[in-house]
């Protein structure tokens with residue numbers, strides 16, 4: 001049961017389900033395990049036959065039929081699948097003799113059409129930067145709030161794309177409680193979208209709040225305690241940025 005956005009429960013419809021429902025296609029199948037993808041589900045039965053249900057917009061269900069209701073993936077019947085793992089829009093299956101199958105058929109440029117709209121509900125624009133606009137959005141499946149930055153791709157030359165891809169790769173490397181968390185990015189029409197943690201505060205607010213937190217008036221000198229903590233946070237950010245080659249400046 002649950003919100004069942006995009007039919008991820010495999011019940012054959014997209015309506016919210018408030019009480020547990022029987023899934024007719026899986027009755028008497030002696031299902032052993034379920035695996036969740038972004039908006040789809042796999043089930044494996046006692047003889048390692050695989051069933052899939054939910055959204056199939058990029059053929060993430062590993063079958064050619066339409067999505068939503070559970071169906072067996074007959075091509076995998078003789079493969080003896082022992083494990084499946086899923087991402088947002090793709091899946092990998094491991095056989096008992098160590099072979100790996102992967103599927104997500106149409107992840108060409110076209111598949112990213114409407115990816116932003118399909119995945120997110122846009123709540124409001126947050127701000128405008130030198131390269132693009134940042135929006136506050138709600139993920140349609142996990143229902144978390146994120147910030148998505150939309151950068152216009154002015155030209156698709158190798159040099160320009162390489163520069164942008166390098167920047168995105170660098171963002172993905174940063175893991176720190178002091179640096180905004182990067183989650184995902186994708187090109188769509190003439191834009192690059194970057195999904196990030198949503199920060200409800202910005203540096204200006206923090207600088208305004210900081211004196212109150214340390215119990216001093218605005219303009220009054222910092223105590224050695226506050227000074228030490230501020231320096232430590234700054235040092236940790238510099239440590240992270242130093243790990244980039246070539247170095248990063250901001």
Ligand SMILES: Nc1ncnc2c1ncn2[C@@H]1O[C@H](COP(=O)(O)OP(=O)(O)OP(=O)(O)O)[C@@H](O)[C@H]1O
Nearest residue numbers: 126127128129130131132134147180196197198199
């Ligand atoms: N992850 C985020 N959460 C909340 N607000 C954000 C987030 N990222 C950016 N913003 C807001 O959007 C505005 C624009 O951000 P953006 O990163 O595009 O530009 P910038 O950092 O101001 O400058 P530059 O384009 O040079 O990087 C910021 O000023 C900030 O207020």
